[in-house]
Amino acid sequence: MLIFLPLMEVKKKSRKWKCQIITLQKRTCKAETASVCLKDRVMGVGFSKVLTHTTDDEIPISSTDSAPQLTYKQPRKNLPFPRSLVPPPMPTQCSSQTGPVLGKPYVKIKHTYEMKKELGRGKFGVTYLCVEKATAISYACKSIAKKGPQEVENVRREVMILQHLSGQHNIVEFKGAYEDRENVHLVMELCSGGELFDRIVAKGRHSEREAATVMRQIVKVVDVCHFMGVMHRDLKPENFLFATKDEDAPLKLTDFGSSVFFHTGEVYKDIVGNAYYVAPEVLKRNYGKEIDVWNAGVILYILLSGVPPFWAETEKGVFDNVLGAKLDMDSEPWPSTSDAAKDLIRKMLTYDPKERITAAEALEHPWLKEAGEGSEKHPDSAVLSRMEEFKAMNQMKKLAMKVIAENLSEEETKGPRQMFNNMDTDGSGTITFEELKSGLSRLGSLPSESEIRQLLNAIGNDKNGTINYYEFIAATMDRHRLEKGGSLFKAFHYFDKDDKGYITRDELREAITVHQMGDEAAIDGVFEDVDSDKDGKITYEEFMSMMRNEC
Incomplete structure (x- = not known):
């Protein structure tokens, strides 16, 4: 497990910190649960890592009756970045x-x-x-x-x-x-560039330009997670990995072990995270997705100053500072830091979560805008890619995807439902052209207007230029769900009305006609692609092959 320890002797003079860095040498301890303090890469910024061992592989910060207990996880080590990912064979x-x-x-x-x-x-x-x-x-x-x-x-x-x-x-x-x-x-995947934490250790304080480049990626990924209905709950430099060792390598967010799907207005009470990054409402056991913005604000503070904003000799002292909202913006380097940078930090570390800036609003803040969107060149988002795949499917597979969507559990649809609600800005229960265009933009994709109209026509069943909830789920669900035999069997049974173990042309015609999803030419196309032995029947094996491959 990991724990942040302040490794400095602090004296206050004229509200300025003077830090003396203490380097730890390797030492051994007799007690079974004692820390094994490794010769550390001590941060020139005021804190470092200590690797600790216990019988259950977890060391909490010492807890008091008045302070919740938080635990810490060991980050992944630096690893080679893989070649392009390919679909895995089933073990x-x-x-x-x-x-x-x-x-x-x-x-x-x-x-x-x-x-x-x-x-x-x-x-x-x-x-x-x-x-x-x-x-x-x-x-x-x-x-x-x-x-x-x-x-x-x-x-x-x-x-x-x-x-x-x-x-x-x-x-x-x-x-x-x-x-x-x-x-x-x-x-x-593996990432060869190491953790953001390691670069902070090596670099110390970042320039505003460097910090803005890093923070734009962090805030963008927080916005995407929230838009897709996910609250990370443990954002910290150890959980951001650089894809390569290049100076301008992209960041990758990892470790979703503490993450949850959420609905707007839902309240969470369990204590999670790291003491230096914890939001005040977590300590009060009454919080929502706003805690991720607080975490990101702490990271920004560290990037620009080299020290955590809420620091103390003890865990209780850290919590007291967090709950007391004692944010130091007067000592070095803050007098020489731009007003725009300090303004963003204050807005991200606003005590009241209802008043705190959102990730989407932070991306529009002048200080982050100056980091520039023009340099951000990405492939299509996963959501747009899934929609494009759905558009290319034959009519039988599209209908099967909708059957699967309608049979997903509440937990399985929690994230997708939040994403649908975020796109459906007028609350009409359908997504329009403008709503889809805006939503895909939030996720990092900018398809042309003609491409958006093609998606609406391919996904929407009533051809009125909108997409309803189940159509949206069918088109955007991750394809890992197709590995579940139960989901595929339900979809197959929807077509195989007489339970003979195969689907006839008449059964497919009936299903497609009811949903107004095609004509005889579409049926001919399905049997041409899926009926591999050309016996006029689609067996369960042929159906599964279609669902798990591009058809």
């Missing part, structure tokens, strides 16, 4: 029994991936370097033990969040999830 199944987390048969991940050295160990699991045997591509594999019902639910939620967000700019790419009897394994 060999080790039994027909279905796992409680993924709802799929247990697998032996070592048949597909060679597990290498341990990279990190945290509250929620152990991260290993792994190599895909078929491609020799290296990935990070986070293995999480299923210790009880709560852990199962937490891992299931983390997997759903990764699937939901994967493919978005500045978010670590999710390769796949695999489950055996003891663990769930989350395979993700």
Whole structure:
């Protein structure tokens, strides 16, 4: 586990801090749970890392009756960035029994991936370097033990969040999830540039231009997460990785173990995060997505000053400073910092979450705007890519996707529903041309007007230029959901009305006609593409092949 310790002797003179850096040498301790203090890369900015070990791999900051207990996780080590991600072959199944987390048969991940050295160990699991045997591509594999019902639910939620967000700019790419009897394994891309924390250590204080470039990426990814219905709840420099070692490499947000799907107005009470970054409303056990903006504001303060805004010798002292809103903007370097930068920090660290600036508003702040949108060149967002894939599907697959969408659980649709509500700005229950255009822009995509109209016509069933809720879910759901046999079976059964185990031309015609989704030519096209043995019937195997491939 990780813990931030202030490694400086502080004297106040004329409200200015004078810091004497203390370098820790390696020492050993007799007690079993004593810290193993490694010779540290001490931050020239006033705090550093200490690696600690206990029997349960977790060391909390010492707690008092008046202060909640927060825990800390070890960041991933620097790793080679992989070549382009490719769809993984399914690891060999080790039994027909279905796992409680993924709802799929247990697998032996070592048949597909060679597990290498341990990279990190945290509250929620152990991260290993792994190599895909078929491609020799290296990935990070986070293995999480299923210790009880709560852990199962937490891992299931983390997997759903990764699937939901994967493919978005500045978010670590999710390769796949695999489950055996003891663990769930989350395979993700590696990043060779290291953590933002490490660059802060190496660089010390950032210039305003450097800090703005970093912060624009951080605030943008927070805005995307919130727009898609996800609250991260543990934003800190260790959870941002640089894709490469290049100076201008993009940042990738990782570690969604504390994240949750949320609905606007929903209140959360559990204590999460890191003491130096925790928002006051978390300590009061009454908070929402605004805590992510507070976390980001703390990161900005550190980037520009080199020290955390709420510092004390003890955990209780840190919490008192957070709750007392004691924000120092007078000592060095703040007198020489631009008014615009200080204004943004104050707005992000506003005590009242209702008055705090949102991520979307922060992106429009003059100080971040000067970082420039012109240099941001991204591929299409994951949401637009999924819509484009849906547009290209045959009519049978589109209808099957809608059937799956209508049968998703409330938990599975929580993030997508929030995203739909955010796009449906007038609350009409449908998304119009302008709403889709604005929503895709928020997610980082700028398709042409003709492309947007094509999407509306391909996704919307009534051809009136709008998209309803289930049409939106069908077109934007992550394709990992198609790996669930239960979802595919329900969709197949929708067509196979007489339960014969295959779909006839008449059954497909009936389904397509009811939904006004095509004519005889469309039916001919489906059978030409899907009926591989040309016997005039679509079996479950042929149906699954269609659903899991581009058709």
